Amino acid sequence: MKYLYLLISSLLISACSNNDWRTASREPAGIAPDPKQENAAVIEFYAADAFSWRGWFAVHSWLAVKEKGASFYKVYEVTGWRVKRGQPALHQYQTKTPDRYWFGSKPEKILSIIGPKAEALIPEINAAVARYPWKDEYKVFPGPNSNTFPTWIGLQVPELNLDMPFSAIGSGYASKK
Template structure:
């Protein structure tokens, strides 16, 4: 009984309390009530393709809309061949599941600004773009019907899959990317291709990630708490990574 009480206390303190605080702060701010009222235009974060001719890969994440925006974000991938144009890839829950260029590469998402998760340029990007495109094409939930908002597979499941398949991108999605811990095909565990990160998951509802990129993470009902080693910080549900 004492162990159960302690476990419940830890869950309340580590996962529930920060989430409630984050939700309270979120609803206290003025935000769009409908998707049609939100800003979906370019944030101006990226230069035009003409101004930056070198090859590039970007991974972006932005908080989503409604109350779920207090704890959940949406991620997408952008590639650009040398002297080419930007190509944006999102996994969405309507129409063709993996959308290409349905919004500007650096667009706001539900009026929320994009955050840069990963960036690779030049010769390294030229080498990795074919691998990124192969990972996108090989995503096992890329067909119509291959989307479930919670616990996955969703938009973050898609981007997390690409990051695991191309570990040279050197990043993991932020803790608020709910659905990133759902492993493709509902697998119980996954070892990244370079062997540097291990992920264990019970259908995206609970799990553990450990490694050089992930640090130490515990996932509970889509909420993530842990320690970031690569960029020293503490991962707090509802607040993301708080840098040390």
């Protein structure tokens, strides 16, 4: 029994002391369509386990859109450390690899739309992003946070039929506006 306790304790301690975020993988997961290969419009929503022990029960989520014929994705993401630095929580950037590991955790697609439907919905998504009411706010619980943002976009663009994972803590906050 003593050895079992030591084994379990060791596993828990090692899980809590996850890799340093500065050295954790941010490599592409290889699950997004390559913009060089895919000419059609693309909408992708991703979720990956949150960093360190938070990943035991929560995910971080983000979305990416690629216009028809574009050679890059526009990624929209909300992070708390931006607010701590005096920047907006909502950040957008361009990349060819929107499916990067979230500080060591491989993302999963929670929604993927490719083709004419994506082409029609991207302007609606972009307009909804511009109206996001918590651009400068971040609170782990109850929100607004990284899971509030994609959920709110899904509520604004119901044709997406977005179904966020159970572990998207903060997604319920989106229904407040």
